[in-house]
Amino acid sequence: MGGWRIALCGSRHLSQAEAGYAAVEGEALAVTWCLKKARLLMLGCPNLLIVTDHRPLVKLLGDRELKDILNPRLFHLKEKTLQYRFQVRYLPGKRNCTADFLSRFPALRCEPDDKDSELEEDMTATLVAALATALEQECLMLDEERVKEAASKDPVYQLLAAKVAVNDWRPQKAQEVACLRQFYSDRDRLSMVEDLIVYTYEQGCPRLLITEELHRQVITGLHAGHQSTVVDMLQLEGHMYMAYADWLTGWLEVAHFPHGTTSSRIISVLRTYFTRWGAPELISTDGGTNLISEETTSFFRKWGVTVCLSSAHYPQSNGRAEAAVKTAKRIIRSNIGKGGSLDCNKASLAILQYLNTLPKGFDKSPAQLTIGRQLRDGVPTPRQHYKVERHWDEIIQQRELRMAESQEETPPPTGAREVLPLVVGCRVRVQDPVTKTWDRSGLVVESKGHRQYLIRLDGSGRVSLRNRKHLKVLKRQPPTSSAIPPRPEPAPPRPKRHTVQPSWMGKYVMGDIER
Known part of the structure; x- marks a missing residue:
């Protein structure tokens, strides 16, 4: 049987405030609510199609920019749909029979989103189970x-x-x-x-x-070697948390946001994780608003991190993200402190026990896969488990040898122009690193070695450390070759005034004046 098939169906009544919405606002609210309800299926879908029987929505939710929307309510509704990629089609109401019938089906009135949390849990559990089953089938060794x-x-x-x-x-x-x-x-x-x-x-x-049937499994194995992580936001008892898990080892980090999940706060936590574990090549997320905002996207771009939002292109990543959220919820559900804080002994011990637990089907825990040994937690463990495994030392030594060989200096390319070193006292042009223009000049004061020179800039007199690459010798050099122009000698002191006493004055004073 061909054609469209229903995968998810839902409806709700309007609240007292929503009942006073204008027609276009109510229709936009319906689209926004539907996308939110089915976001686990819709996020990243490249060929998502929205059919509506309200023609103004085609332009409003289509290519109209936010700056052109003056209605504040429509502005916020449009903003909530920006994380999805979709096309809007118009279908007259007389042909939109299914949705029209369901919207008029009599039912008991209930509060909007009364069962949203339970429905989300069911959808998440179903998706995780399906993706986990596919993952187990695709992780078999190929021989x-x-x-x-x-x-x-x-x-x-x-x-x-x-x-x-x-x-x-x-x-x-x-x-x-x-x-x-x-x-x-x-x-x-x-x-x-x-x-x-x-x-x-x-x-x-x-x-x-290999056959085309096995292409996907081989690609999965290749991606397993990449530095990838999963990031997802979760809410528990009114508190917001972020789960950050390594795709390969299963290492889990959980952060608490007591003052809201703004983009700047999320970036601050992610920067801490990048400093601790290194910036990953790929981050998989379910597309939370603050995880795909312009500020967060710019942060990922600067760190060279690719963000994967689509479960269609890489379903395992979304499954891992949801599994990380499930694990984080299970760990902190009964171990959080006052105000939802994770800064307590119960939460720390719970996370440590998870990191020391062997996942199903593996003989190494996330701690052993990450740092090569078990972590001390509340469970007594033989001391030999805290030691780094022997093969880790061999791997580290082999890696150091390979890195030393790869970092050997290679000969300069053929035709490269040799740049002569600068002598102290010569005048040079200085290139601006931003505009790439040679707009400043200065005097070489000192050679620091490794192609670095101290330059006293003309005008300001400031001494700046520059590389030889950004310095160009001036063709006209001053006649002196000293490093610093000699200071002019101070002018001699002004001679004192000498007076000559007349001869007759001396006679007068001595009393020898002739009469």
Whole structure:
């Protein structure tokens, strides 16, 4: 049976305040409420379609910008839909039979969102169970037997194997079967080994060609090696928390927000986690408002972190996020302190016990996978569990050797111009690091080594440390080569005035004046 099928259906009555909304406000409220109810299914959906029988919503929820919406209520409703990607289509009310019928179906009046929390728990549990089941199936180790089994059921693989075995290729690519044209350019690099197709390039390691059925499982295994985390917001007893879990090891961090979950507060906590564990390559989240705000998005961009919002592209990430929230709720539900605080012994011991607990199907706890040993908690443990495992030392030594080899200096590229060192006392142009213009000049005062020089800038007289790359020697140099121009010698003191006494005055004083 084709066509559309109902996956989720719901409705509610209006509150006393909402009953006074204008028609367009009420219709926009309905769309916003529906998106919120089904957000676990709608977030990240690339081809989401919203059908409404109120034509003004097509333009309002479509490409109209927030600055063009003057109605404050419509502005806030439109703002709540920005985290979704959707198209709006108009359907006349006479053809919108199902929604029109359900909206008029008589039912007992109840408060809006009376069962929202319970419905959210049920939806979350269902999604987590489904994704966890898919994850368990996709985490099986791939071996040759598994590849052979999948290859025997794939007609395209069998047809390609027959071509490779006898090397029966057409002279031109257009003459080949359509499903085999993608392999035509690599036909000389394909061979058969024990009924499996092998790809070899320039004497490299042979690689198995797998069927399309196994592509997703291999991609999952490749992503497992990336530094990825899951972040999600949760509410418990009126308090807001954030769960931050490592995708690979399962290490869990929980933060409490007693004064609200603003973007700046979330960024402050994330920056602390990045400093402690390093910035991840990928963060998976369910698309909370403050986790995808402009300020938070800019923070992730500066740290080089990719944000994954869509469960359609990577469903395991969303499952891990929801599982982390479930775990965090279970841990802190009965262990929080006064005012929902996590700064208490019960919450700390509960988190420590989780980090020391072996997950199902694993022989290492999150603490052992992260730091190589168990953590001291409230449960007595043999002392040898607190020691770092021996193979960790070997891995660290091998890693240091590999890093030392990779960090050896490479010879300069061919044709690179040699930059001569600067001498103390020469005048240079200084490049502005922002505008890239050579708009300042100065005098080389001191050479600090490693291509660094102290420059006394003209005008301000400030001494700045600059790299040789940002310095250019002036063609006209002053005649002196001293580092600092000599200070002018102070002017000699003004000679004292000497008076000569007339000869007759001396005679007068001495009493020898002739009469």
